[in-house]
Amino acid sequence: MDTSNTPPAAQTAPPAEDERVWKAGRLEPMPIRKLPDAPPSVHILGPTVFLVALGVGMGESYMWPRLVLLFGPEIRWLFLIGVSLQAVVMLEMARYAMATGESIFSGAARVFKPLMWFFFIVAIAVYIWPGHLSAGAAAFEEISGIPWVVTAVAGLILVGVIFSLAKVIYNVLENVLSLLIGALVLGTAVVAAMVGTWNDVVTTITGMFSFGYLPPEAMTAAWFPVIVGACAFAGPSGMQQMWYTLHLRDSGAGMGAHMPKVRGLRHAGEQEEMPARGFMFDTDNPAEMAKWRGWRRWVTFDALLLFWGITMLVTISFTVIAQSAVRQNPGVRDVIAGDDQEVALTAMADAVSSAGSSVLGVVFLGFIALIGLNATLGLFDSFSRGQADMTYNFVPGAKKVRMSHLYAIFLWGVIIFGILILLLGPADGPSGILDTLAFLSTFAMGAYCVTLLLVNNRMLPKPIRPKWWTNMIIGFGAVFYLGMLFYSLFAYGVVVG
Amino acid sequence: MIGRHSLELALPGASIGAAAGAMAGGLTLLAGQPTGMAALSALALSVPLGLFGGLYGVLLGHGVFRPGTFGPVGLFWMVAFPVSRLVQESLAGVGMADGVLPFLAYQAMVALGFAIGFVWLHERLMPHWLMRRAGANPEAKALLGQYIKHAQALQATRKGSRR
Numbered sequence: 001m002d003t004s005n006t007p008p009a010a011q012t013a014p015p016a017e018d019e020r021v022w023k024a025g026r027l028e029p030m031p032i033r034k035l036p037d038a039p040p041s042v043h044i045l046g047p048t049v050f051l052v053a054l055g056v057g058m059g060e061s062y063m064w065p066r067l068v069l070l071f072g073p074e075i076r077w078l079f080l081i082g083v084s085l086q087a088v089v090m091l092e093m094a095r096y097a098m099a100t101g102e103s104i105f106s107g108a109a110r111v112f113k114p115l116m117w118f119f120f121i122v123a124i125a126v127y128i129w130p131g132h133l134s135a136g137a138a139a140f141e142e143i144s145g146i147p148w149v150v151t152a153v154a155g156l157i158l159v160g161v162i163f164s165l166a167k168v169i170y171n172v173l174e175n176v177l178s179l180l181i182g183a184l185v186l187g188t189a190v191v192a193a194m195v196g197t198w199n200d201v202v203t204t205i206t207g208m209f210s211f212g213y214l215p216p217e218a219m220t221a222a223w224f225p226v227i228v229g230a231c232a233f234a235g236p237s238g239m240q241q242m243w244y245t246l247h248l249r250d251s252g253a254g255m256g257a258h259m260p261k262v263r264g265l266r267h268a269g270e271q272e273e274m275p276a277r278g279f280m281f282d283t284d285n286p287a288e289m290a291k292w293r294g295w296r297r298w299v300t301f302d303a304l305l306l307f308w309g310i311t312m313l314v315t316i317s318f319t320v321i322a323q324s325a326v327r328q329n330p331g332v333r334d335v336i337a338g339d340d341q342e343v344a345l346t347a348m349a350d351a352v353s354s355a356g357s358s359v360l361g362v363v364f365l366g367f368i369a370l371i372g373l374n375a376t377l378g379l380f381d382s383f384s385r386g387q388a389d390m391t392y393n394f395v396p397g398a399k400k401v402r403m404s405h406l407y408a409i410f411l412w413g414v415i416i417f418g419i420l421i422l423l424l425g426p427a428d429g430p431s432g433i434l435d436t437l438a439f440l441s442t443f444a445m446g447a448y449c450v451t452l453l454l455v456n457n458r459m460l461p462k463p464i465r466p467k468w469w470t471n472m473i474i475g476f477g478a479v480f481y482l483g484m485l486f487y488s489l490f491a492y493g494v495v496v497g
Numbered sequence: 498m499i500g501r502h503s504l505e506l507a508l509p510g511a512s513i514g515a516a517a518g519a520m521a522g523g524l525t526l527l528a529g530q531p532t533g534m535a536a537l538s539a540l541a542l543s544v545p546l547g548l549f550g551g552l553y554g555v556l557l558g559h560g561v562f563r564p565g566t567f568g569p570v571g572l573f574w575m576v577a578f579p580v581s582r583l584v585q586e587s588l589a590g591v592g593m594a595d596g597v598l599p600f601l602a603y604q605a606m607v608a609l610g611f612a613i614g615f616v617w618l619h620e621r622l623m624p625h626w627l628m629r630r631a632g633a634n635p636e637a638k639a640l641l642g643q644y645i646k647h648a649q650a651l652q653a654t655r656k657g658s659r660r
Contacts, residue, residue: 178621186517186614193607198599201606313610
């Protein structure tokens with residue numbers, strides 16, 4: 001299994017590039033190809049759009065502002081750790097994807113196939129529930145009066161139709177999500193500018209450096225699991241980081257340039273055949289390594305400014321909004337402490353209304369709905385992409401079906417299941433679903449940290465493996481997520497908050 | 498003297514700024530404030546944000562900013578956004594509780610977020626607008642050339658040496 005001693009580019013016969021391969025794990029070796037030139041490191045758009053769209057969700061708009069109101073801004077040090085950790089995870093996910101053009105799932109399969117199947121199953125267990133959709137739809141109900149089930153079902157069908165008609169799914173999604181996120185960022189900035197004060201931001205930011213602060217109430221069976229969930233929801237949660245590798249590939253980053261793109265169902269006939277394995281570049285060639293460093297700079301810019309920056313910004317803005325709301329109406333704090341997310345969201349919106357205007361409350365709920373829509377678009381695409389990728393590459397005979405068809409099968413499968421659940425399923429409201437999701441997500445996150453360590457340190461040629469300190473951070477991530485999860489389980493006996 | 502051609506480049510930025518400012522009107526509309534006051538509030542933010550947004554487009558056309566870079570735009574809005582908010586508060590505000598300096602400092606901070614959103618949207622809209630105007634407007638054509646060069650650099654990396 002261990003291929004670390006395999007020569008990076010076993011030279012056989014003539015200098016023709018096609019002859020050389022990189023052997024990683026037991027799967028088919030990767031042919032050596034040229035690494036494309038890296039784009040300028042300072043840029044504004046790219047596959048990070050997806051991670052931002054998925055990442056800025058309930059954690060940023062609801063969970064963390066709520067914790068700040070209950071425990072004070074000092075609790076935000078955990079958020080700082082969570083998001084910073086996610087930025088490093090993002091860089092490490094990108095390392096494998098850009099070096100090989102393969103998804104992290106293929107990387108996991110190269111290490112140990114059952115590891116990949118584990119993620120295949122977890123993805124289904126966690127992501128077929130339409131929970132992420134229901135919170136946004138519930139917010140929309142507050143604004144419009146349209147029952148949330150109706151909005152949710154309509155949203156599901158709309159998403160399916162859009163993705164089925166799109167010629168190249170990646171491009172459509174990047175455009176739509178970009179506009180939505182741009183509007184979200186611009187809007188939150190204006191709202192925060194109008195309701196917040198200098199002092200709010202100072203306490204919010206200084207709170208991020210109160211490392212180790214955990215008030216006694218936080219260490220209770222009622223609240224600790226909530227904090228664990230919130231940590232998992234700081235930035236992209238669950239398997240979203242793993243799917244990011246698929247978007248990197250489809251955007252043509254690094255060796256992803258050698259892979260064809262996934263097309264919508266209507267254009268599936270034009271789909272090029274998807275190769276069963278990725279590629280590797282010649283890591284012994286200094287010119288290739290220079291290009292590689294260019295790609296690393298490119299993705300680092302994405303991780304720091306776009307991902308870390310926007311996630312921080314949106315959370316700070318929402319926290320400021322929540323703080324100014326409580327300043328106006330201290331009674332809100334008690335309502336928010338309650339367990340019911342819809343009630344708490346409505347209370348926050350009401351408080352925001354009384355702070356500024358009732359329209360401000362509507363704007364707040366509008367943002368929640370927008371975040372829900374972003375998450376739905378991103379999640380459904382990512383889920384289908386991930387499952388299709390694993391099925392195509394690792395289910396015997398699946399290659400007879402085109403990748404685009406597999407994508408469509410998973411997409412419509414999850415949509416139809418979602419509609420059935422919304423109509424017939426356990427109709428105990430959105431919160432119940434979200435909490436379960438938060439817990440399962442945390443486990444997947446600990447697991448992918450371990451996977452990353454294995455894949456990047458064993459499946460890549462030595463010159464492009466991670467540095468020891470990066471490994472330390474990812475290792476810390478595994479301990480952070482799994483440790484908190486199991487501490488919650490054993491100390492408080494609470495699985496779901 | 499800024500000519501018609503330059504002004505055309507201002508349109509996408511001006512629209513984004515004005516739309517963002519108009520949200521302020523929505524925010525004050527039902528705050529128990531009369532409609533006239535809400536409209537004034539919206540206008541008082543929309544106009545300066547629109548002007549600064551347009552100015553950005555014009556400067557982009559003159560090569561002061563490069564397409565797709567964030568740093569200089571962030572600095573630009575750290576000045577422009579607080580000024581716009583100051584105009585709004587002076588004309589239609591309820592007063593700055595903390596005093597002017599903390600107010601400006603806070604607005605400058607929020608401005609960075611605003612700048613990210615602004616560039617993000619601007620980079621999405623500007624190329625489409627330029628493509629429409631390139632035929633009749635040499636400045637738009639020149640700027641479009643820059644965007645195309647940038648896009649080709651990206652495209653080249655994508656195509657690379659496809660299998």
